[in-house]
Amino acid sequence: MQTVLLAAGEGTRMRPLTARRPKPMLPVADRPLAAHAAESAVSAGASRLVLVVGYESEPVREYFGDEFAGVPVEYAEQTDQRGTADAVRAASSQLDDGPFAVLNGDALYDERSLSTLYDAAPAVGSYRVENPENYGVLYTESRGGDTFATGVIEKPADPPSDLINTGAYVFPAEAQAWLDVGESERGELELTDVLTRACEESDVRAVPFDRWLDVGRPWELLEANEWKLGELERELLGDIHADADIRGSVVVEEGAEIDAGVVIEGPALIRSGATVGPNAYIRGATMLGDGAKVGHAVEVKNSLLMAGATVGHLSYVGDSVLGRDVNFGAGTNVANLRHDDEPVRVRVKGESTSTGRRKFGVVCGDGVKTGIDTNLNAGVVLSGGASTTPGESVLRDR
Ligand code: TTP
Structure with missing residues (x-):
C-alpha cells in the first residue's frame, strides 16, 4: 500500500x-x-x-x-x-x-x-x-x-x-x-x-x-518517550563502573559512561557519549541524549534530556523536557507537583492548558542556562537561550 x-x-x-x-x-x-x-x-x-x-x-x-x-x-x-x-x-x-x-x-x-x-x-x-x-x-x-x-x-x-x-x-x-x-x-x-x-x-x-x-505538545513528547522507552530490551554496552546499580530495562549505549554509585532504574536509555555520576539517581522513563551530562548526586526522573544537555551537581529534574545543550547550574531544582494536586498547566501558544498530568516539570528550549540554585516552578517554559540568575525562583515563562 x-x-x-x-x-x-x-x-x-x-x-x-x-x-x-x-x-x-x-x-x-x-x-x-x-x-x-x-x-x-x-x-x-x-x-x-x-x-x-x-x-x-x-x-x-x-x-x-x-x-x-x-x-x-x-x-x-x-x-x-x-x-x-x-x-x-x-x-x-x-x-x-x-x-x-x-x-x-x-x-x-x-x-x-x-x-x-x-x-x-x-x-x-x-x-x-x-x-x-x-x-x-x-x-x-x-x-x-x-x-x-x-x-x-x-x-x-x-x-x-x-x-x-x-x-x-x-x-x-x-x-x-x-x-x-x-x-x-x-x-x-x-x-x-x-x-x-x-x-x-x-x-x-x-x-x-x-x-x-x-x-x-511538550508533555506528549514525554509520553511518547514513556511508551517507546518501555519497549526497549536491556542492553549494557557502555563503560559501567562495577559499583553502579543498573535495574530493569536499561540501555547504556557504547561510548556512554556510568560512574561509581550511580543507580539507574529502567526504562532508561543512556545514549553514546553521555556521562552519569558519580552517585546520581536516574529513574524511568528517562532518556539521556548523545553527550548529555548528569553530574554528581543529581536525580533525574521521567525526563528527556536532548543531546548535549548538562545537569550540574546536586540538582533535581523531574517530568521535564530539556532541549539540546541546556545547561542547569548546580543545585537547580525543578518542581513537578502542585500543592492543590490539580493537573499541572503549561502555556501553549499563549493559552494556559492542562497537561492532564499530576506531575509535570518544565520545558526548556535549546541552550537554556540556569544559574546555581535556581528553582523552576511546575509547568514553566523557558524559550531557547533563556537564562536565570543564581538563586532565582522562576514562576513564569520567559
Ligand atoms: P497538526 O498537528 O495539526 O499541525 P502541526 O504539526 O503543524 O502542529 P501545530 O498545530 O502545533 O502547529 O498536523 C497534523 C499532522 O499533519 C502532522 O503530522 C503535521 C501534518 N501537517 C502537514 O503536513 N501539513 C499541514 O499543512 C498541516 C497543518 C499539518
Whole structure:
C-alpha cells in the first residue's frame, strides 16, 4: 500500500522545542518521532513512503534518505502549511492510481492496529477516549459485526460516539480526486472533509486502535518517550563502573559512561557519549541524549534530556523536557507537583492548558542556562537561550 506520511507541519504547539527543528525529528527513545510512524507503516504493509515535508525539511530528508526499512522513500514539498488535505494534494502527483494510506508523522501507532487498518481498506483508525468533545469524533454505524464510520465532527459539545479520528486513513483510489476541499472553519484544507466524502461514497470501516498517541505538545513528547522507552530490551554496552546499580530495562549505549554509585532504574536509555555520576539517581522513563551530562548526586526522573544537555551537581529534574545543550547550574531544582494536586498547566501558544498530568516539570528550549540554585516552578517554559540568575525562583515563562 502506498503511504503518505505527513511531516510538513510547523509544530507551533511544541514550541520552543520546534523553534529550530521540525517536530518529526524530535527524539523519541532511540530515533526521531517520525521514524516510529514510518516503521509501523512498513510493518503494517506500506510498500512505499511519500513524505510530505515543508517546515525545516532538510533534517527529515537527510534522516530518511531514499530508502527506509526496506521500502523506497520519496518527498513532496508543501510550501505553505495550509492543512492536511493540502499536504496530501502536494503528494498526489507521486501516487499511482490505487488506494493510498495517510498517516501523521507526529503520532505513535501500535503495529497490530495499523496492520488491521491496512487490511480493512477503505478505513479510518479510531481511538476510544473519555473526553471525545476535545477531538474530531466519528459518527459510526454497526453492520454485520463491523463498525463503519459515517461521518466526522470536530470538537462537538454533544459527541455522537466516544471514538475519535486518529488521522490514520486508507482511502479508496477515487479519493485522489476529492482532495480539492474548501477551507474549514479554522481556515485550513482538511483531510476530515475527504473522509466525509469517502464515508458518503463508500463503506469506510472504523478500525479501533489499541494504542495511539498524538504528539502535539511538550508533555506528549514525554509520553511518547514513556511508551517507546518501555519497549526497549536491556542492553549494557557502555563503560559501567562495577559499583553502579543498573535495574530493569536499561540501555547504556557504547561510548556512554556510568560512574561509581550511580543507580539507574529502567526504562532508561543512556545514549553514546553521555556521562552519569558519580552517585546520581536516574529513574524511568528517562532518556539521556548523545553527550548529555548528569553530574554528581543529581536525580533525574521521567525526563528527556536532548543531546548535549548538562545537569550540574546536586540538582533535581523531574517530568521535564530539556532541549539540546541546556545547561542547569548546580543545585537547580525543578518542581513537578502542585500543592492543590490539580493537573499541572503549561502555556501553549499563549493559552494556559492542562497537561492532564499530576506531575509535570518544565520545558526548556535549546541552550537554556540556569544559574546555581535556581528553582523552576511546575509547568514553566523557558524559550531557547533563556537564562536565570543564581538563586532565582522562576514562576513564569520567559
Ligand atoms: P497538526 O498537528 O495539526 O499541525 P502541526 O504539526 O503543524 O502542529 P501545530 O498545530 O502545533 O502547529 O498536523 C497534523 C499532522 O499533519 C502532522 O503530522 C503535521 C501534518 N501537517 C502537514 O503536513 N501539513 C499541514 O499543512 C498541516 C497543518 C499539518
